[in-house]
Amino acid sequence: MKQSITVFVLLLFSWVLYGQNLDIYNDCPLEGKVSQNNAPERIRQLEALNRLKNRYNFPAAADFDNSVTLEKMLEDRGKPDRNKFNVNKAATIEGYIVYAAKKGSSETCNCKSTSTFYTDQHLELALTPDEPKDGSTITVEITPRLRELMHQQGIDWTHGEIQNYVGRKVRISGWLFYDAEHEKDACSYNPQKCGDVAGYNRQTCWEVHPVTSFEDITEEYLHTEDVVIANNVESEADFLSVNTSVLGTNSNTSTKPLLPMDYLILILLGGIVGTVGQLLRVIVGLKKAADANVETDYRRTTFSLVMAFAIGGVAGVLAAINMTSVETIDKSTLLAFLTAGYAGTDFIEGFISKNKIANSSPPTN
Numbered sequence: 625m626k627q628s629i630t631v632f633v634l635l636l637f638s639w640v641l642y643g644q645n646l647d648i649y650n651d652c653p654l655e656g657k658v659s660q661n662n663a664p665e666r667i668r669q670l671e672a673l674n675r676l677k678n679r680y681n682f683p684a685a686a687d688f689d690n691s692v693t694l695e696k697m698l699e700d701r702g703k704p705d706r707n708k709f710n711v712n713k714a715a716t717i718e719g720y721i722v723y724a725a726k727k728g729s730s731e732t733c734n735c736k737s738t739s740t741f742y743t744d745q746h747l748e749l750a751l752t753p754d755e756p757k758d759g760s761t762i763t764v765e766i767t768p769r770l771r772e773l774m775h776q777q778g779i780d781w782t783h784g785e786i787q788n789y790v791g792r793k794v795r796i797s798g799w800l801f802y803d804a805e806h807e808k809d810a811c812s813y814n815p816q817k818c819g820d821v822a823g824y825n826r827q828t829c830w831e832v833h834p835v836t837s838f839e840d841i842t843e844e845y846l847h848t849e850d851v852v853i854a855n856n857v858e859s860e861a862d863f864l865s866v867n868t869s870v871l872g873t874n875s876n877t878s879t880k881p882l883l884p885m886d887y888l889i890l891i892l893l894g895g896i897v898g899t900v901g902q903l904l905r906v907i908v909g910l911k912k913a914a915d916a917n918v919e920t921d922y923r924r925t926t927f928s929l930v931m932a933f934a935i936g937g938v939a940g941v942l943a944a945i946n947m948t949s950v951e952t953i954d955k956s957t958l959l960a961f962l963t964a965g966y967a968g969t970d971f972i973e974g975f976i977s978k979n980k981i982a983n984s985s986p987p988t989n
Contacts, residue, residue, distance in 0.1 A: 646680050646769045650742045652735035654678045659732075674733040676711055676801055677744075680769040682836050683714035683799060692800065694719040694749060698760045698827050705812050705828055709800045715832060716797040718841065719749035722761060724787045734768060742768045744833075745783050753791050760811075760827045763803075764796055767834040781838065789840060797837035803829045895933040902928055 647654055656674035658667050692715035700708075709715075728743020730736045737743055748761040755761060771781045810826045811818040817826065906925055 649769050656733040657735035670732060677733040677833060678769060679799055679834060687714045689713040689715055693717055694751060697762050697830055702811055702815050702818050709830055711800055711802055714799050718795045719751060720753040720793050721747050721789050722750045722755050723748035724790050726783060740783050745786055762827055764832040764835055770834050770836060792840055792842040795839040795841050796832055796835055798832040798835040801831045801833040803831055899929055899933045
């Protein structure tokens with residue numbers, strides 16, 4: 625019984641580690657990838673901005689500035705507003721999505737990635753659903769790290785899904801951010817941009833970025849079935865814990881449960897990769913045995929590979945619990961399977977050997 629519990633804890637620990645190091649999400653650190661051709665001070669400024677953009681901790685209740693509204697963000701048209709809000713505070717605003725980018729642009733905060741998985745999605749919010757392009761909007765952005773955290777909870781924040789909300793009224797929460805790089809494009813600092821009919825003009829450089837909560841309130845403001853939010857989380861650590869829960873899911877989400885074949889694929893993949901992990905250890909053992917001219921115990925070797933396959937399969941079951949599609953398998957998943965097969969089998973073999981030694985020892989008087 626103790627053996628089973630220990631193996632389960634070991635596998636669970638490996639699974640908790642899987643995919644959670646978002647500080648280097650997609651091998652891109654929080655400061656992004658800034659050109660080193662810039663002056664040192666400029667590099668520091670850009671990296672500081674990128675760290676704010678890439679935040680993925682959820683604001684607590686005390687972090688919110690409840691005085692911030694969409695109306696307040698849009699007021700003072702054509703006037704500088706750099707010091708209007710605080711980037712260390714969060715806000716909840718309501719408005720209509722009048723534009724949602726189909727694909728994110730290449731930015732230093734995302735290490736110049738052009739993949740829809742690893743780029744921000746820009747949304748334009750307005751006070752009315754038919755705001756003209758020469759009207760007033762603000763920018764809010766969904767970032768890759770928050771998109772991944774939501775995906776792990778079965779919530780679809782992909783570019784394609786969010787586009788379904790264009791024209792709908794939403795309630796959005798997240799960190800306040802001042803994108804100083806766009807002052808030349810903002811009406812507040814460049815009056816020529818006020819009424820730019822070439823596209824939705826940026827009224828202000830103040831944004832909600834990243835978005836940490838997204839709720840469709842078109843039908844009625846407190847319709848809880850439409851909530852797509854993880855807002856009542858005290859801290860990032862709470863959200864990343866095993867016991868994380870999300871308040872609800874979007875009734876329009878395109879996320880589908882795994883099919884029986886998907887479970888079988890994950891179990892077999894876990895078993896195969898787990899066996900590979902143990903096989904690496906076996907090869908090293910065989911080499912040492914050959915060098916020392918020691919006879920190889922092939923029964924024990926075969927047993928260890930079988931156990932590695934079984935443990936990898938269990939890891940596949942645990943993976944299936946937290947996945948919505950086998951297409952999301954990445955190198956972190958494979959590493960978790962490999963580690964489970966190697967470490968789990970090593971533990972079981974050690975446990976069995978220890979019991980054999982204890983049982984073979986002569987009784988003491």
